[in-house]
Amino acid sequence: xxxxxxxxxxxxxVNLPLLAKTRDLTTFLPQQVARSIPFSYNEFPQILNLFSxxxxxxxxxxxxxxxxxxEREGLRGEEIFCATSFESFVDSSVSKLGKNIQLLANELxxxxxxxxxxxxxxxxxxxxxxxVCHKMSYPYAVFLCHSIDSTVVYxxxxxxxxxxxxxxxxxxxxxxSAWSPNHPVFEILKVKPGTVPICHFAVRDTLAWVRx
Numbered sequence: 670x671x672x673x674x675x676x677x678x679x680x681x682x683v684n685l686p687l688l689a690k691t692r693d694l695t696t697f698l699p700q701q702v703a704r705s706i707p708f709s710y711n712e713f714p715q716i717l718n719l720f721s722x723x724x725x726x727x728x729x730x731x732x733x734x735x736x737x738x739x740e741r742e743g744l745r746g747e748e749i750f751c752a753t754s755f756e757s758f759v760d761s762s763v764s765k766l767g768k769n770i771q772l773l774a775n776e777l778x779x780x781x782x783x784x785x786x787x788x789x790x791x792x793x794x795x796x797x798x799x800x801v802c803h804k805m806s807y808p809y810a811v812f813l814c815h816s817i818d819s820t821v822v823y824x825x826x827x828x829x830x831x832x833x834x835x836x837x838x839x840x841x842x843x844x845x846s847a848w849s850p851n852h853p854v855f856e857i858l859k860v861k862p863g864t865v866p867i868c869h870f871a872v873r874d875t876l877a878w879v880r881x
Contacts, residue, residue, distance in 0.1 A: 671854045674841050674866040677823065679790045685827075686784040687872045688775060688837055697810040700754040708753055710736050720808055731806035738805070738813055745847040746818035752802070753811050762800050762878045765816060773824060773838055773877045781833040789826035795879045797821050801840055804874035812876065819844040822877050825870075838871035 670687060697703070707715050713733060714724075722729045739751035748765065752758035762770065773795060799822045802814040823839040846863030848854075854867055871877070 670869045671857055672868055673858065674843075674868050677788070677792065677825070677839060677841070677868055679788050679792070681788045682785060683788065683827075683870065684785050685837070685870055688786075688835070688870060689777075689781050689784040689829075690873050691780075693804055693874050695804075695808070695810045697755040697758065698753065700756040703754040703757070703809070706753075708736065708739075708751075710740055728808075732808070735805040735807050735811060735813075739811070743815065744817070746844070747815055747847070749813070749815040751805070751811055751813050753809070758802070758812055758814075761814065762802075765800055766798060766878055766880055769881050770878050771881050773822065773879060775838055775871060775873055775875065776836040778834040781829055781831055783829050783831045783833065785830045786827035786833075786835065786837075787830075789828055791826050793824040795822040795824055795877075798880035799840075800878040801871070802876045802878070803872065804876075814878075817842060822879055823868075838875060838877055839868055840871060840877075841866055841868040 670685070706719065713736065716732065717724055717729055743749040750761050752761060797820060799820055800814050800816045801822070802812040805811045805813055819842065821841045821843065823841065825837045825839050827835040827837055829835065843866045844863060845867055848862045850862055855861060858867065
């Protein structure tokens, strides 16, 4: 999923199993309901009881990871929050970027089991005023949204090996100097933090707010 910004050009072939995967269809709870459900690591045993989950189950492990990520402190130059209702998803985004915004998503013309695509012409730079929201693993919709300084969002046309057309979100980080040197991307690309811009395709259910 990770690559150098200079490789984002038409004709390049990319293998994107996390774009072609089945969508996560969990939905937001109404804000009043979401606020009535605990959502913190300190209350995790209560949360498991509420959903009747075994603490040793895979679902419990995924939920614990989601809460831990939602409670982490942002990196230098990063603003972060988790939205547990549609209202908080919209309100927090408007608070960050203002009202003149649009919501972007990955678009596939049809479901496909073939993850290999070729980048087409017409790559669009959607700007650096962004808020990227990752859908987390949880019994109801939870999005981790963050804005990182010197980050650009692109909308990239793709054509699959089976002819499936798509428009994918690509996130490019121009400054990775605040990232942990142990982040796997640096091992994958054989570079050090802060040396070159690094891009990645967004996972299927990722959303991004940008200013119009």
